[in-house]
Amino acid sequence: MQRLLLEIAVAIVATGALIWLVSLFLFSAVKVDGYGMLPTLGANDTVFVSKQRTIRRFDLVAIQTPNGKGVSVRRVIGLPGENISYKQDRLYVNNEEKEERFIADAIAQADASNSYYTDDFSLYKLTKEHQIPSGQYLVLGDNRPYSSDSRYYGLIDKEDIIGVVTMRIFPLHQMTKF
Secondary structure (H helix, E strand, O other): OHHHHHHHHHHHHHHHHHHHHHHHHOEEEEEOOOOOOOOOOOOOOEEEEEOOOOOOOOOEEEEEOOOOOOEEEEEEEEOOOOOEEEEOOEEEEOOEEEOOHHHHHHHHHHHHOOOOOOOOEEHHHHHOOOOOOOOEEEEEOOOHHHOOOHHHHOOEEHHHEEEEEEEEEEOHHHOEEO
């Protein structure tokens, strides 16, 4: 009987250690802090983060906040080598307009009230750079009027990106794949 209990305990410890090791390199779970990603993600949602996925425009990413006080989820808007600007709620990447479907309703509401959802800005005004440097990204929250993002703390280094958010896992009734 003791041998059986010992084997079960060893199996549980080994499994836990294996899961921990795999999570160091492949994935993690992150709890969303704040309201910067509304309506896509709410405060206290838990998301699954893949550490191996390639970062693409409009991906949600978990990042180490520049003040070093935690982790945030934000959306990748600008990639290395690109010039980014916003004019009258329109995103321009290298002077070509890109549609942001994920905030289309918010833009329409702002337009109906004769205002803008995303204030005008340019990469140059933010960083004094004409292109995003290699290894850096411009990220914005979906809740543009209230989000702390690259407009406030600058570009994000690739090393500060934990990974790409692939799924909301909690609350269970709102489980969503991104």
